[in-house]
Amino acid sequence: xxxxxxxxxxxxxxxxxxxxxxxxxxxxxxxxxxxxxxxxxxxxxxxxxxxxxxxxxxxxxxxxxxxxxxxxxxxxxxxxxxxxxxxxxxxxxxxxxxxxxxxxxxxxxxxxxxxxxxxxxxxxxxxxxxxxxxxxxxxxxxxxxxxxxxxxxxxxxxxxxxxxxxxxxxxxxxxxxxxxxxxxxxxxxxxxxxxxxxxxxxxxxxxxxxxxxxxxxxxxxxxxxxxxxxxxxxxxxxxxxxxxxxxxxxxxxxxxxxxxxxxxxxxxxxxxxxxxxxxxxxxxxxxxxxxxxxxxxxxxxxxxxxxxxxxxxxxxxxxxxxxxxxxxxxxxxxxxxxxxxxxxxxxxxxxxxxxxxxxxxxxxxxxxxxxxxxxxx
Amino acid sequence: xxxxxxxxxxxxxxxxxxxxxxxxxxxxxxxxxxxxxxxxxxxxxxxxxxxxxxxxxxxxxxxxxxxxxxxxxxxxxxxxxxxxxxxxxxxxxxxxxxxxxxxxxxxxxxxxxxxxxxxxxxxxxxxxxxxxxxxxxxxxxxxxxxxxxxxxxxxxxxxxxxxxxxxxxxxxxxxxxxxxxxxxxxxxxxxxxxxxxxxxxxxxxxxxxxxxxxxxxxxxxxxxxxxxxxxxxxxxxxxxxxxxxxxxxxxxxxxxxxxxxxxxxxxxxxxxxxxxxxxxxxxxxxxxxxxxxxxxxxxxxxxxxxxxxxxxxxxxxxxxxxxxxxxxxxxxxxxxxxxxxxxxxxxxxxxxxxxxxxxxxxxxxxxxxxxxxxxxx
Numbered sequence: 173x174x175x176x177x178x179x180x181x182x183x184x185x186x187x188x189x190x191x192x193x194x195x196x197x198x199x200x201x202x203x204x205x206x207x208x209x210x211x212x213x214x215x216x217x218x219x220x221x222x223x224x225x226x227x228x229x230x231x232x233x234x235x236x237x238x239x240x241x242x243x244x245x246x247x248x249x250x251x252x253x254x255x256x257x258x259x260x261x262x263x264x265x266x267x268x269x270x271x272x273x274x275x276x277x278x279x280x281x282x283x284x285x286x287x288x289x290x291x292x293x294x295x296x297x298x299x300x301x302x303x304x305x306x307x308x309x310x311x312x313x314x315x316x317x318x319x320x321x322x323x324x325x326x327x328x329x330x331x332x333x334x335x336x337x338x339x340x341x342x343x344x345x346x347x348x349x350x351x352x353x354x355x356x357x358x359x360x361x362x363x364x365x366x367x368x369x370x371x372x373x374x375x376x377x378x379x380x381x382x383x384x385x386x387x388x389x390x391x392x393x394x395x396x397x398x399x400x401x402x403x404x405x406x407x408x409x410x411x412x413x414x415x416x417x418x419x420x421x422x423x424x425x426x427x428x429x430x431x432x433x434x435x436x437x438x439x440x441x442x443x444x445x446x447x448x449x450x451x452x453x454x455x456x457x458x459x460x461x462x463x464x465x466x467x468x469x470x471x472x473x474x475x476x477x478x479x480x481x482x483x484x485x486x487x488x489x490x491x492x493x494x495x496x497x498x499x500x501x502x503x504x505x506x507x508x509x510x511x512x513x514x515x516x517x518x519x520x521x522x523x524x525x526x527x528x529x530x531x532x533x534x535x536x537x538x539x540x541x542x543x544x545x546x547x548x549x
Numbered sequence: 550x551x552x553x554x555x556x557x558x559x560x561x562x563x564x565x566x567x568x569x570x571x572x573x574x575x576x577x578x579x580x581x582x583x584x585x586x587x588x589x590x591x592x593x594x595x596x597x598x599x600x601x602x603x604x605x606x607x608x609x610x611x612x613x614x615x616x617x618x619x620x621x622x623x624x625x626x627x628x629x630x631x632x633x634x635x636x637x638x639x640x641x642x643x644x645x646x647x648x649x650x651x652x653x654x655x656x657x658x659x660x661x662x663x664x665x666x667x668x669x670x671x672x673x674x675x676x677x678x679x680x681x682x683x684x685x686x687x688x689x690x691x692x693x694x695x696x697x698x699x700x701x702x703x704x705x706x707x708x709x710x711x712x713x714x715x716x717x718x719x720x721x722x723x724x725x726x727x728x729x730x731x732x733x734x735x736x737x738x739x740x741x742x743x744x745x746x747x748x749x750x751x752x753x754x755x756x757x758x759x760x761x762x763x764x765x766x767x768x769x770x771x772x773x774x775x776x777x778x779x780x781x782x783x784x785x786x787x788x789x790x791x792x793x794x795x796x797x798x799x800x801x802x803x804x805x806x807x808x809x810x811x812x813x814x815x816x817x818x819x820x821x822x823x824x825x826x827x828x829x830x831x832x833x834x835x836x837x838x839x840x841x842x843x844x845x846x847x848x849x850x851x852x853x854x855x856x857x858x859x860x861x862x863x864x865x866x867x868x869x870x871x872x873x874x875x876x877x878x879x880x881x882x883x884x885x886x887x888x889x890x891x892x893x894x895x896x897x898x899x900x901x902x903x904x905x906x907x908x909x910x911x912x913x914x915x916x917x918x919x920x921x922x923x924x925x926x
Contacts, residue, residue: 216876241869499593
């Protein structure tokens with residue numbers, strides 16, 4: 173265990189990198205996928221089960237936790253790790269993105285965002301200083317600056333104006349973060365689809381100085397090819413010695429493409445949300461367990477997977493419990509999908525270390541494509 | 550492991566008994582509580598977690614399984630044990646009770662029950678022979694005869710007429726069960742609240758000859774004192790050398806009272822259903838975790854319980870996940886409630902073996918009563 177938050181780059185393969193984020197709560201091997209534990213739980217999973225999938229870090233949502241049960245309450249109860257029984261590192265977002273997507277009656281000013289809770293309508297306020305205070309109260313290991321997340325699409329003028337506000341908030345957030353030994357503060361690069369704004373944002377954040385750099389404002393509807401283009405013009409401006417985090421991404425092929433472009437960390441609700449909807453990611457592509465073709469299938473979901481859903485149950489059983497809306501369907505398919513994502517990340521790390529990440533990526537994409545075609549029924 | 554289904558009485562204390570049901574799939578220590586696994590899953594639990602609570606046997610519902618995924622399908626897939634990954638004994642009901650409570654457009658004739666599925670409205674038919682065939686296809690270790698379950702209240706004439714049909718069906722069911730080495734067929738005593746009809750039913754079933762005897766038609770609204778009165782006039786007519794099963798019961802104090810009257814086996818949805826509704830059974834009574842008094846409580850749900858909910862989480866956390874409708878709330882509280890029920894059964898078994906079941910019962914009832922009073926807010 174490290175006493176400090178540090179990033180050790182252990183291998184590169186083209187633009188792709190593999191390394192270790194050292195934290196006092198444990199190491200995170202990169203490229204890393206962070207399961208989303210929105211409301212102090214990775215939905216349908218016990219913490220030990222999340223750990224067993226290979227996850228080294230999870231994500232918590234500041235917006236949800238500030239509304240319920242409240243940051244001060246979690247602090248009184250000993251912090252988020254103790255509260256939810258996750259003893260590994262936790263990254264928290266700043267709440268900014270979810271204020272924009274979930275809260276009601278939002279008003280953005282230079283000082284922050286006034287909004288009303290989507291739970292009970294109560295008035296709330298989030299400023300850069302309050303966002304950092306909440307994350308400190310939660311005991312977050314990696315804390316994100318508050319930024320404004322502009323809607324997509326937006327004009328260049330809108331993005332430029334929004335970016336200017338986000339950069340002022342980034343500076344205030346970093347100052348509010350202060351000094352927290354063993355914990356990290358990450359900046360977030362904005363700038364929409366405009367290369368010069370992405371570069372300006374990156375350089376501005378580097379001037380402030382952060383422990384890691386996130387790429388924000390993507391996976392909001394721009395499509396994979398645009399997202400990859402933005403990464404191509406953004407990542408080269410980020411320092412090699414700091415972890416790079418692509419927020420809210422994504423599908424397995426999004427992740428593979430972003431790793432090839434030098435991203436180290438990811439989070440997404442897709443494996444957990446899909447699991448609750450009867451969708452499974454497998455080495456042969458995405459399956460809908462609700463589909464009648466599984467009704468008599470005594471074979472495993474994915475013969476190469478070691479999760480309980482694949483090791484112990486048949487596709488016929490999974491089909492049955494999905495159709496019957498049984499909770500065990502959400503439990504098993506979430507467990508599987510998180511295992512699949514962690515296995516994918518381990519595969520990417522090994523391939524980078526061995527210098528074969530492009531071949532690995534091609535093999536993945538081919539196998540997913542094959543099943544996607546054959547399961548079009 | 551026994552090759553045959555046998556019942557070994559190992560201790561008596563007044564009318565209460567303790568013993569072992571030996572089956573090829575494992576022993577069942579009695580008094581025993583059977584968690585309900587309606588649709589091939591004990592809701593919100595993995596099979597290994599059910600086992601870890603101390604459960605030696607679970608119950609499956611013929612009605613649900615015949616409709617979805619279908620008995621013939623489960624048989625093709627290797628039987629219910631393999632399908633749902635429960636390798637211990639399984640008791641299945643006959644489907645009769647749930648046809649009456651769930652299905653639509655029911656018509657009862659001498660031959661059986663015509664009804665329409667509550668899932669898709671499809672026409673279905675259940676006869677004594679078909680009920681036993683389904684249970685055989687499922688691979689059930691303890692199979693129940695088909696009976697008619699009259700509504701409560703009913704007149705003596707209605708009960709007498711219904712009982713006559715149930716006794717004819719019991720004979721047909723036993724004949725249809727045939728010879729299945731290692732598996733058992735249980736008869737069901739009916740007769741409403743009428744002592745002479747209960748006695749007539751018991752004697753009739755004993756004439757047919759069953760491996761165990763259930764008491765049916767209770768816990769349908771008659772109240773605990775009437776239920777206990779019926780047990781007082783029924784159980785003495787059942788053979789001492791066969792297990793006695795009180796169907797669909799019940800609350801912890803129902804179980805304690807029934808054990809004092811000589812019942813060996815129980816099933817009820819209460820611990821699992823309550824767990825999904827934020828209710829917890831504890832040594833100090835029943836708690837509603839939704840109640841705001843738990844919001845800042847860092848203590849465990851039940852300090853004497855060894856389940857994950859009590860060992861790893863606080864009441865404040867459980868309150869939070871119940872309020873947020875998180876799946877982990879159902880998982881943890883179901884696990885707790887099933888552990889609580891199994892601990893209660895173990896306590897009863899130990900108390901009977903030690904000759905102190907009346908003191909044990911008094912202690913239980915006092916502690917539940919105390920909390921029920923103090924938690925009236």
